[in-house]
Amino acid sequence: MSPPRLSASPRSSTAPPRPGRPRPAAAFGRRRLLGLAGALAVGVTLAGCRGGATAVGGRPVLSLGLSSEPATLRAGADQGAAALLVVSLLHRGLVGYDGRGEIAPALASEWRSDEDTVFTFTLRPGLTFHDGSPLTSAEAAATLRHLADPKNSARVSSALNHLAEVRTPDATTVVVELTEPNAAFLAYLADPSAGVVPASALSGAPNTVGAGPFRLVAEDNGIGMTLERFDGYYDAPQVALGGVQVAYYADGTARTNALLSGDVDIIDFVPWENFRTISRRSGYTLAGQSGLVMYLAFNVTRKPFDDPRVRRAVALAVNRDSVVRTVFSGHARPVAGPPVPTLSEYHDTGTADVWAHDPAEARRLLAEAGHPGGFSATLLTTSQYAFHQDTAVSVQSDLERVGIRVTLENPDYATRIQLGNAGDYDLAVNGNGGIVNDPAFLSDFLVGPANYKRSFGFTDERTEELLVEGVRATAAADRKGIYTALQRRIAETVPFAMISDREQAFAHTDRVRGFGNLPGFLTFDSGYTFAGTSLTDHERGR
The missing domain is CATH 3.40.190.10 (Periplasmic binding protein-like II)
Structure with a gap:
C-alpha cells in the first residue's frame, strides 16, 4: 500500500511573462x-x-x-x-568531485601544477563523446577558451579571466597557462558546467552531447x-x-x-x-547539507539602488528570524553579513552581524539619502519555487514597515533567470551558493559578466583588487588577511543583502x-x- 499523500499545495507553479518581457528560453524538453x-x-x-x-x-x-x-x-x-x-x-570536465567533495580525476587521469600558474593535464586514452566522435586535447582546449571568453558569460568565467594560453602538445596533453596564480583554479574546473563539449556546441547552439x-x-x-x-x-x-x-x-x-x-x-x-x-x-533517507544562501540582489544602475545607503537600509529592514521560521521551518540560520560560512577559517566575526535587523536605522538612512517618505520598487522572485516566493512575501512586509513599497513579480524560473541576466528588475530574491567552497566563490557574487546571481551593474575597484589578491595568495595567513579586508569592504558597499543560509536536501528510498x-x-x-x-x-x- 502506498503511504498517505500530503495535502496538495494550491500554489501555481508557473506564471506567464509580463507583456514586453523576454519569454523563457526554448524548453530543454522538446518532444x-x-x-x-x-x-x-x-x-x-x-x-x-x-x-x-x-x-x-x-x-x-x-x-x-x-x-x-x-x-x-x-x-x-x-x-x-x-x-x-x-x-x-x-x-565531464578535466577534473570533477568525488563523493566527499574532493577534487578527483575525470577526463584527465592526472595533472600537475607549477606555481599555480601552469597546469598540465593528461587525458585518458580513447575518450569519446556520446555521439561517438573523439574527445582529444583539441576539444578540451577549445572548451576552455570558450569558457574564458567574457561574451559567453560562463558559470566559471571568474576562474578563467586570467587565462593566458592553452596549448596541446599532443592529443592527450592540455597545458593551461594563467597570467597569475589562482589557488582555486582546479576547484572551478571541477564544476559540472566546465564539462568538455564538441566543437559544434561552442557556437551557442543547444547541446546535450557530452562525455x-x-x-x-x-x-x-x-x-x-x-x-x-x-x-x-x-x-x-x-x-x-x-x-x-x-x-x-x-x-x-x-x-x-x-x-x-x-x-x-x-x-x-x-x-x-x-x-x-x-x-x-x-x-527513506533525508540527505541534507547546509551552506546555500538566500539574499536580495540590487539593480545598482537604477535609482535609488545606486546609493549604498539605500542598499544598507534594505539590508537592515529585513527580519531574518521571520524568514527562517516561516519559510524554512527552522531549517536555516540568519545571515546578516558577508556569506563566508562560520565554519570557514576565513570567516570574519567583526562583520557577521553588520546588517542585523534595525528598522529605525533603516528609516534614518533612507531619510539621509533623500527618501524620508520611502519609495516604490519591484521585487523579482519566481512562482516555481515556493521558498523563493515566500521569502519575497516576508521581505515585502519588512520593507513596507520602513516605507519601501514593493510589488512582486513572479514569473517561472527560466524567465526569472532571463530577467536577472538582463537586469530587468529593481530588487530580486536569489537563492544560490558559491561555485566552490573556497572563499574565492565571492567572485561569483561580485564581479564578471552580468549574471542573475549578482547585483546588476555593481562594480567596485577595491573589491576587485581584493578578489584578485585572494586567489593569487597561496599562504593561508595571507589569504586570511585579504578575505577579512574583503568582507569589511562588502559590509561598506552592500553589493547584496544576505538573508539566511538554508539546508538543502535530497531524499530517497x-x-x-x-x-x-x-x-x-x-x-x-x-x-x-x-x-x-x-x-x-x-x-x-x-
Whole structure:
C-alpha cells in the first residue's frame, strides 16, 4: 500500500511573462526521441509515470523527481540547479568531485601544477563523446577558451579571466597557462558546467552531447527525459545504473508525494516543511547539507539602488528570524553579513552581524539619502519555487514597515533567470551558493559578466583588487588577511543583502545506495555521485 499523500499545495507553479518581457528560453524538453543506437530496443520509456522501464540491459534504472524542467542547455552557462544536476549526468570536465567533495580525476587521469600558474593535464586514452566522435586535447582546449571568453558569460568565467594560453602538445596533453596564480583554479574546473563539449556546441547552439556517464535518449516537454548508461564513459564498468528516468515536479508537495508513493526513487529540493515527515518515515533517507544562501540582489544602475545607503537600509529592514521560521521551518540560520560560512577559517566575526535587523536605522538612512517618505520598487522572485516566493512575501512586509513599497513579480524560473541576466528588475530574491567552497566563490557574487546571481551593474575597484589578491595568495595567513579586508569592504558597499543560509536536501528510498549530497556549496554538484549510485532491486513502488 502506498503511504498517505500530503495535502496538495494550491500554489501555481508557473506564471506567464509580463507583456514586453523576454519569454523563457526554448524548453530543454522538446518532444522527441533521439536516434541513438539501441535506445528504444531496450525499452527505455519517458519518465513521468509509474510503470516506466525499471531495467536496461539488466541494470536498474533510477527514477528522479526533478524540481524544474531545465532550460535549453548551452555550453558553460549557469541555468539553475536543475539544469546543473542534469549537466553533471551528461558531461565531464578535466577534473570533477568525488563523493566527499574532493577534487578527483575525470577526463584527465592526472595533472600537475607549477606555481599555480601552469597546469598540465593528461587525458585518458580513447575518450569519446556520446555521439561517438573523439574527445582529444583539441576539444578540451577549445572548451576552455570558450569558457574564458567574457561574451559567453560562463558559470566559471571568474576562474578563467586570467587565462593566458592553452596549448596541446599532443592529443592527450592540455597545458593551461594563467597570467597569475589562482589557488582555486582546479576547484572551478571541477564544476559540472566546465564539462568538455564538441566543437559544434561552442557556437551557442543547444547541446546535450557530452562525455559523462549517461546520455540523453528521449525527452518530452513538461514531462521528463530518459538517460541511458553510456558504454563509452571512461569509468563505465563502475556505473551500476542502466539509466536515469527524470520526471518534472515543479510543485514541492507533488514531488514529495511522488517519492512517498513510490513513483520515484529520489527527489531534489525537498520542501523544508516536509523534512520531518520524510526523516521519520521508515524506508527513506533525508540527505541534507547546509551552506546555500538566500539574499536580495540590487539593480545598482537604477535609482535609488545606486546609493549604498539605500542598499544598507534594505539590508537592515529585513527580519531574518521571520524568514527562517516561516519559510524554512527552522531549517536555516540568519545571515546578516558577508556569506563566508562560520565554519570557514576565513570567516570574519567583526562583520557577521553588520546588517542585523534595525528598522529605525533603516528609516534614518533612507531619510539621509533623500527618501524620508520611502519609495516604490519591484521585487523579482519566481512562482516555481515556493521558498523563493515566500521569502519575497516576508521581505515585502519588512520593507513596507520602513516605507519601501514593493510589488512582486513572479514569473517561472527560466524567465526569472532571463530577467536577472538582463537586469530587468529593481530588487530580486536569489537563492544560490558559491561555485566552490573556497572563499574565492565571492567572485561569483561580485564581479564578471552580468549574471542573475549578482547585483546588476555593481562594480567596485577595491573589491576587485581584493578578489584578485585572494586567489593569487597561496599562504593561508595571507589569504586570511585579504578575505577579512574583503568582507569589511562588502559590509561598506552592500553589493547584496544576505538573508539566511538554508539546508538543502535530497531524499530517497533506502533502496538507493551510493548517492551523496556533497558538502556546502557543492550540493548542486551532487549529480556526480549518480555514477556510483545503485539500486538494491529493480522493482518500483510498494
